[in-house]
Amino acid sequence: MSGFVDLARAAQAARLARPDVPLALATLVQVDGSSYRQPGARLLVDAEARVLAGAVSGGCLEGDVAARASEVCASGRALRLMYDLRADLETIWGFGARCDGIAHLLLEPLPDWRWMAQAESVRGRRQGGAVVTVLDARGSGATCVLLDGGVSNGRWHRLHHESRLVSTDELAPLVHAARRTGHAVLHAIADDVTVFVEPLVAPVALHCVGAGRGAEAFAQIAATLGWQVTVLDHRPALLDALQLPAGVAVRRVGQIDAVQQAVTELPHDERTAVALLTHIFDVDVAWLTATLPLPFGYVGVLGSRQRAAQLTEQATQQLALRGTPLTARQRHKLHAPIGLDLGGETPASIALAAIAEIEAVIHARPAGFLRERQSPIHARTPTPELLARDAARTLADQPLRCDLPEFPDG
Incomplete structure (x- = not known):
């Protein structure tokens, strides 16, 4: 998807x-x-x-x-x-x-592929969105609606005349359900109309703090997965020396004082991961203190178990002094030492282990051997039922707005 x-x-x-x-x-x-x-x-x-x-x-x-x-x-x-x-x-x-x-x-x-480029742009902005496909009783259908943004404040683009078969009132609860679970919804609107609503789930955003040799491996693997990758460091010489894939962002951040401001300017949602790779204790403490209270999905720290415990203790003390003590939920998203136990010791192997762990955490999977998994390998959340609160969130009946050129039907 x-x-x-x-x-x-x-x-x-x-x-x-x-x-x-x-x-x-x-x-x-x-x-x-x-x-x-x-x-x-x-x-x-x-x-x-x-x-x-x-x-x-x-x-x-x-x-x-x-x-x-x-x-x-x-x-x-x-x-x-x-x-x-x-x-x-x-x-x-x-x-x-x-x-x-x-x-x-x-x-x-x-006939026109441009809506797919716009759908990818919507995903990249991380502000919601969905693609709607209508299936009719004639055994036909069309991908006909692109939502850019949230249901109540987004822009509904009509891509095909089949969009007239459904209203925004009917689509709103379906988009809410799809966004809530992160999975597509297939739902019968009427006896002769079924809609397939796919949420435009944001790509994983990975912030690699530290521009050492390992950062290149992290960036290369993550970029291959289509993640949004940013490498951050306070040392311009190291940033300039990096050999990174196209599309990977590089950002200079002050060693300590500028960390808090930098964090607020970066994506920090449940599909965002932070990998602390600096090997500098005070810098890692500053980033831990800034990131753990925010809704990141994953925070990982490179280094030994003993060093990880010391970092966590220092960050916990600083947060307590600020009046924002570390909660159990915030501590749970901290993975220190970083990575799955794959056994590799090279920078590339460590990056692979860390990114595999991030992937498992983002998808809420245990990261074990598939041969030992008892449930289906590709198990998905069933099509969610529409809750009463979703059904209540409807919009005033209005035609779908279309800012894209109307595409021909054939």
């Missing part, structure tokens, strides 16, 4: 290379049972059966979906597809996949 940037780039490249070849977009809208990909996964294909970006399965469906693209591009009408992965896939590729689920997809023409 976070691949809009790759889809948009691939679509733009395809338009430049083959401007006369139409594009199509497949969206996984429902899974019954187990599936390699989850609702919200997307696949970009073209009318000549090329797979351009994304994925909706472990590799067994993409070719067949691409082969159907010419049909929807020629008709200008979306097509709903259902694949029963529990049976052999002899009819598709001549081999048996023996997966455990049923995948439901919408394959629709994509």
Whole structure:
């Protein structure tokens, strides 16, 4: 659900290379049972059966979906597809996949890809948002609404005429439910209209404090995952010497006094992680004291267990003196020493262990061996029920505002 940037780039490249070849977009809208990909996964294909970006399965469906693209591009009408992965896939590729689920997809023409770039921009701003796909009774549908921001104060962009089938009053509680759980919602509005609402969950933001050798490995791995990465240090020479991937931000912060101000200017929500890599005791204490009271999802400190205990004790004392004692919940998000027990000792291995731990914490997973997991590997929160408080949060009936150019239907 976070691949809009790759889809948009691939679509733009395809338009430049083959401007006369139409594009199509497949969206996984429902899974019954187990599936390699989850609702919200997307696949970009073209009318000549090329797979351009994304994925909706472990590799067994993409070719067949691409082969159907010419049909929807020629008709200008979306097509709903259902694949029963529990049976052999002899009819598709001549081999048996023996997966455990049923995948439901919408394959629709994509005359204009720009809404995907805007969706990625919405995610990056970390202020809420959602993408709405309407499924109709004719076996068709369309991705037709992009919400930029919160339900009550955001901008509703209409991308397709199918958006007229639903109102903001009907969408508001669904977006609230999707935002609350972080998972997509599939909900029947009426007998002939079902909507698929996908929250635009913000990417993980990783703040690496300390520009030593390990910071490069942290940044490289995190950037590969699509995270927003910032490396911070008070030493300009170290910052200038870093070799970082494109898109990684670098910021100079004063050693002690400027830490508090710097923290307030950075993202600090539940999908934000801080990795303290400075090896300088007073600097780590300053950052711990500034970050632990804020709603970060994860704070990790590089170093030994003994050093971690000393840092925690010092930060706890400083917070108590300020009248903001450290709570059990705030202490729980502190991971010191940083990382999972993977056994590696090189900077790259340590970075891998730390980022794997961050990934587990963000997803509320235990980070154990999958072979020992008793519940399904890809277990997801079921489609949430709409609570009474969500149903009450409706908007005045109003047409969807559209600041993007209205895209053609075919």
